Amino acid sequence: MVHTFTCLGRNFLLDVESGTLCGIDENTRKFIDAINSPNGEMNLGEFSRLSKIYPEEAQEINELIKAGSLFSRGTDFVPPKPDGTIKSMCLNICHNCNLACAYCFADEGKYCGEKASMSAETACKALDFLAEKSGTRRNLEVDFFGGEPLMNMPAVYAAVKHGREIEKKLNKKFRFTMTTNAVGLTDEIADFLNREMYNVVLSIDGRKSVHNQVRKTQNGKDSFDVVLKNALAFRRKRGDGQYYVRGTFTALNKDFAADALALADYGFDRLSLEPVVLPDGHPLAFAKEDISGLCEQYEILAAEYVKRRQNPDTWFSFFHFMVDLKNSPCLSKRYSSCGAGTEYVAVTPAGEIYPCHQFVGNEKYLMGSIFGGEINAEIYEKFCGNNLAHKPVCKDCWAKYHCSGGCAANAVNFNGSIQKPYETACELMRKRLECALAAYCLENEG
Numbered sequence: 001m002v003h004t005f006t007c008l009g010r011n012f013l014l015d016v017e018s019g020t021l022c023g024i025d026e027n028t029r030k031f032i033d034a035i036n037s038p039n040g041e042m043n044l045g046e047f048s049r050l051s052k053i054y055p056e057e058a059q060e061i062n063e064l065i066k067a068g069s070l071f072s073r074g075t076d077f078v079p080p081k082p083d084g085t086i087k088s089m090c091l092n093i094c095h096n097c098n099l100a101c102a103y104c105f106a107d108e109g110k111y112c113g114e115k116a117s118m119s120a121e122t123a124c125k126a127l128d129f130l131a132e133k134s135g136t137r138r139n140l141e142v143d144f145f146g147g148e149p150l151m152n153m154p155a156v157y158a159a160v161k162h163g164r165e166i167e168k169k170l171n172k173k174f175r176f177t178m179t180t181n182a183v184g185l186t187d188e189i190a191d192f193l194n195r196e197m198y199n200v201v202l203s204i205d206g207r208k209s210v211h212n213q214v215r216k217t218q219n220g221k222d223s224f225d226v227v228l229k230n231a232l233a234f235r236r237k238r239g240d241g242q243y244y245v246r247g248t249f250t251a252l253n254k255d256f257a258a259d260a261l262a263l264a265d266y267g268f269d270r271l272s273l274e275p276v277v278l279p280d281g282h283p284l285a286f287a288k289e290d291i292s293g294l295c296e297q298y299e300i301l302a303a304e305y306v307k308r309r310q311n312p313d314t315w316f317s318f319f320h321f322m323v324d325l326k327n328s329p330c331l332s333k334r335y336s337s338c339g340a341g342t343e344y345v346a347v348t349p350a351g352e353i354y355p356c357h358q359f360v361g362n363e364k365y366l367m368g369s370i371f372g373g374e375i376n377a378e379i380y381e382k383f384c385g386n387n388l389a390h391k392p393v394c395k396d397c398w399a400k401y402h403c404s405g406g407c408a409a410n411a412v413n414f415n416g417s418i419q420k421p422y423e424t425a426c427e428l429m430r431k432r433l434e435c436a437l438a439a440y441c442l443e444n445e446g
Helices: 026-035 044-051 055-066 120-133 149-170 187-196 208-214 224-238 257-266 288-308 331-336 377-384 408-415 423-444
Strands: 002-007 010-015 021-024 088-092 139-145 173-180 197-203 243-249 270-275 344-347 352-354
Touching: 002 026, 002 423, 010 026, 010 423, 021 026, 021 423, 026 044, 026 055, 044 055, 088 120, 120 139, 120 149, 139 149, 149 173, 149 187, 187 197, 187 224, 197 224, 208 224, 208 243, 224 243, 243 257, 257 270, 257 288, 270 423, 288 423
Parallel strands: 088 139, 088 344, 139 173, 173 197, 197 243, 243 270
Antiparallel strands: 002 010, 010 021, 344 352
16 A cells, blocks of 8 residues: 655655655656555556656656565554553542643543542552563553642652562562643652653643633633743753653644644743544534644644754654654554553552543443452453454555554544544544654655
C-alpha cells in the first residue's frame, strides 16, 4: 500500500509496509496515483503504459520496487498474545479536583462517583500488585493521576518511597510520572517532582482567554495566571528533564494552532494539544463540518513548527509531530497499541482495577481489585484482541501502523466496541500524521 499526499506545499509518498518516506515531484505523484490499485498492489498494465510517457520516473519507481521499498507486501503477522504481565499503571491518587473544567471526561475528577482520596496504604499496595504482576520485567511505569494528584501528596510521597524500597528488594526500576493542573504546585512539591518524576505533564490550554473559558476553579474563578506562573517556575527548575505542557482544544478554539504557538511563546518547548472528545451535541464538541478546518490548523502549525525548529532560540517539539521512521517500535507494538487492559491498567482510590483511566466508573469494564489480586479473565481476553488483526476497518488504512487502531475507550464510548475506532479521531490522526511525516522529511532531507 502506498499513500501519496500534499503537505506544506510539497508532495510526499509513504510506503505503508516498508515505511519508506520521500518527497516526490508532481509527475511522480501522478504516476504513483495512476498505478496505485485500491487493493494496495501495483496496476501492472497502467505501469507499462505510463512507462513510455514518463521513462525516468518509471525507472526510479521500478528500482524502489525491486529494492522492496515501494509497493512492498504486508505479512500475515499476528501479534503474540500478551503473557499476563503488567508493566504500567495509572494510579488515580485522587478522585477530586480544584478545577471544574468544562470538558472534563472524569466529571471534575469524581468519575461519576463520589470524591475520594487514595490512602497511602492503598497506594503502596498498588505498587506491590504491579511488582507482583510484572513477572521478570524490570522497568515499570506509574503515573500519578486524578482528578488532581497534588491534592493528595501524602499518598504520592508514600508511594514513591515504597517504590524505591521495592526497587532495592526486587531489582525493579520504577519510572514515576505525574499529570497535574499545576494550581497547587509549590516550590517544595516542585523540588520533589523534579527529583523523583521521570516525566511531568502540566495542563494548560493555550492562550489566556481560551484557558480561562474552560478551566475555571471550583468557585468559578479564572485559573490561567496561577497555572502559568507555577508551570513556568517548574519549567525553569526542570532544566533538561522530561516534561510536557498538554492542552485540550475544543469548539471554542478551533484555531488551536495559535494556542500551541502561544504556549511556545510563553517559554515551553515540549508541547501537546489534544482534540476534545465529547458526546455529539455537547457545546464544546466538534461537529462533522469542523474537521476540515481542524486539519487546516494542523498544517498551519506544522509550517511554523518546521520554521521555528531551524532556530535554537525558537525550537520546540510537538508530541503529535514526533515520528522516527528509523527507530520506530517493533511490529508487535505497532499492531497492539497502548496495551490498555493487558500490560497497562488503572487503579482507583478504592483499589479497583480498570483497563485504563478513561474506563474508570464503567462497571462493565471493572477488572478486579488490587486487594483480591485476580484479573477478570473475560475482560482481559477481550483486550488481548485489541489490535489491528481484529479491526477490519483498519485493514486498508494507510495510518494503521502509527495509531494501532486508536483509543479503545473512545471506540467503546462512540461505537460500543473496542474493535470499531472512533472515526473523527481517525480523520484528525491521519492529517496530523501527514504533517508529522512532511516535517520529518523536510528536516531530514539532504
